[in-house]
Amino acid sequence: MFEKFQDTVLNGIQNPKKRNLIxxxxxxAFILSVLMIAPSKMVLAKMxxxxxxxxxxxxxxxxxGSSIQQTKEVTDCVVSFVQKEKEVKDLEVFxxxxxxxxxxxxxxGSHFKNSxxxxxxxxxxxxxxxxxxxxxxxxxxxxxxxxKTCASIHKGTTISFVEPPAGPPVLAAIVAEIYGDDAxxxxxxxxxxxxxxxxxxGLVDVEVMQDEIYDTFExxxxxxxxxxxxxxxxxxxxxxxxxxxxxxxAVKNSDVISxxxxxxxxxxxESKKFSSKDxxxxxxxxxxxxxxxxxxxxxxxxxLVSFYPKKSNPMIMSKNxxxxxxxxxxTDMVSQVYPLMDARDVILNTFNDKYKxxxxxxxxxxxxxxxxAKVYKLIWxxxxxxxxxxxxxxxxxxxxxxxxxxxxxxxxxxxxxxxGIILLGSFLSIIxxxxxxxxxxxFTTDTFFLTATSLIGFIALIGISSRNSLxxxxxxxxxxxxxxxxxxxxIAYATATRAKPIFLTAAAIILASTLLAGDAVFGGLGVALIxxxxxxxxxxxxxxxxxxxxxxxxxxFNLN
Numbered sequence: 001m002f003e004k005f006q007d008t009v010l011n012g013i014q015n016p017k018k019r020n021l022i023x024x025x026x027x028x029a030f031i032l033s034v035l036m037i038a039p040s041k042m043v044l045a046k047m048x049x050x051x052x053x054x055x056x057x058x059x060x061x062x063x064x065g066s067s068i069q070q071t072k073e074v075t076d077c078v079v080s081f082v083q084k085e086k087e088v089k090d091l092e093v094f095x096x097x098x099x100x101x102x103x104x105x106x107x108x109g110s111h112f113k114n115s116x117x118x119x120x121x122x123x124x125x126x127x128x129x130x131x132x133x134x135x136x137x138x139x140x141x142x143x144x145x146x147x148k149t150c151a152s153i154h155k156g157t158t159i160s161f162v163e164p165p166a167g168p169p170v171l172a173a174i175v176a177e178i179y180g181d182d183a184x185x186x187x188x189x190x191x192x193x194x195x196x197x198x199x200x201x202g203l204v205d206v207e208v209m210q211d212e213i214y215d216t217f218e219x220x221x222x223x224x225x226x227x228x229x230x231x232x233x234x235x236x237x238x239x240x241x242x243x244x245x246x247x248x249x250a251v252k253n254s255d256v257i258s259x260x261x262x263x264x265x266x267x268x269x270e271s272k273k274f275s276s277k278d279x280x281x282x283x284x285x286x287x288x289x290x291x292x293x294x295x296x297x298x299x300x301x302x303x304l305v306s307f308y309p310k311k312s313n314p315m316i317m318s319k320n321x322x323x324x325x326x327x328x329x330x331t332d333m334v335s336q337v338y339p340l341m342d343a344r345d346v347i348l349n350t351f352n353d354k355y356k357x358x359x360x361x362x363x364x365x366x367x368x369x370x371x372x373a374k375v376y377k378l379i380w381x382x383x384x385x386x387x388x389x390x391x392x393x394x395x396x397x398x399x400x401x402x403x404x405x406x407x408x409x410x411x412x413x414x415x416x417x418x419x420g421i422i423l424l425g426s427f428l429s430i431i432x433x434x435x436x437x438x439x440x441x442x443f444t445t446d447t448f449f450l451t452a453t454s455l456i457g458f459i460a461l462i463g464i465s466s467r468n469s470l471x472x473x474x475x476x477x478x479x480x481x482x483x484x485x486x487x488x489x490x491i492a493y494a495t496a497t498r499a500k501p502i503f504l505t506a507a508a509i510i511l512a513s514t515l516l517a518g519d520a521v522f523g524g525l526g527v528a529l530i531x532x533x534x535x536x537x538x539x540x541x542x543x544x545x546x547x548x549x550x551x552x553x554x555x556x557f558n559l560n
Contacts, residue, residue, distance in 0.1 A: 019549070047336075048452065051164070052128045052134040058148075059158075060075055171209075171328055183323065210317065217308065248263065393560055406420070475497060506536070
């Protein structure tokens, strides 16, 4: 076996056609592997894949001003769907408030929820190893039916599914931060971006982090009429709170505890309801509330107050002392990179009717309103920004590793050519990393992404593949200098001799990495190590010997 492999290597490096064919095939494989990422998108990049959780939360948000009864109607509809799922062990509904904090709720500010138009439904699933369907597949399957049926009960209702994130703490997969000095302009621009997100394939649960502007009615007390009627102002205030909020009117003593038990009085739920959201229904409801003056006469509340329609006062959001708002969207089992690029292209092509658009940085945009010259900035954030930063930093780490290895080899060999051969042999392992992710994507039910952990595995491969080439070159040098062996025979003998330890080292790495390959988060690391190691072995035993044969080893080894 040893002699056959040695003869094969010797024949390969001495035959010019075979040498050129191998080098051309290697170059072609490298180009095709890079094209698998872009533009073909055969291998998709993402920060981290989905995590199979044992719990997730459903957020329901109705339009501002909705009652708790309307919110309950929507949550009851959601619960009716969820209860049909056999993998749901139990659930709990939190009306008008956020659920007890988990990681996702802490990030999204769930503890700040305190209004009648919001609710959260917490679902606990059976353990991941007992389920055939991952939680993210369950969410993907349930989302369209629940949103189609339950969100249509009341206009303006949004229902979103929130899973504990597998990676960094971010508001959403894609977040568009819109900055500007004009609140109305920010609102208009954010609404247009929201529509773009809703029409972009792969984006779901789109929402804008801003209050809706809705109609309200302000009650003004006519102090002159109150004074003439003989009714006290405090009496008027008390009856309003007594009717709609409830007030303590008395206490009850207890035989069990030492503290007195307060007794509250308010209107019943049905009595509190208005027939419609207009001025006439409010007047009709308040007409039934009457006050007794000092002379014992009953005076309707509407005789003492006036009503004025008014728009609600929305909350002003800011970040780093700059007024802004967020437009957020999740991804439906796809990478966040590609939907963002699609949405950004739509913004560039359609928003120029009102704005002059300039690109700032890599993805961010500056929009100047043509009529008023007001300037707005659209800054991308969320998991997309973390992904970009992570891939840039890991790419920089990879380049730094290559440069450091190259400089160390230059110091060791005093030769740029030999250092370049070692560097090239290490770099070719990227072919195995990319092809390995494509193969895994074929055999897995969900998309197998090229993740941040995949790049970590690729960086780790540099040292392994560099070591193989280093030992091969040193052994070749020893044969040529100590035994005066010709260059071709020395390269072939060194390659055949080092093949066994190279294979054993590769086998150890591959077997150890199989434990990582099935993990949800570190699967990319395991696949990168397995297929990258295979590519590194091929490069070390086939490509590197040819590159050594094509170089002037006598001069580089100082054997002249």
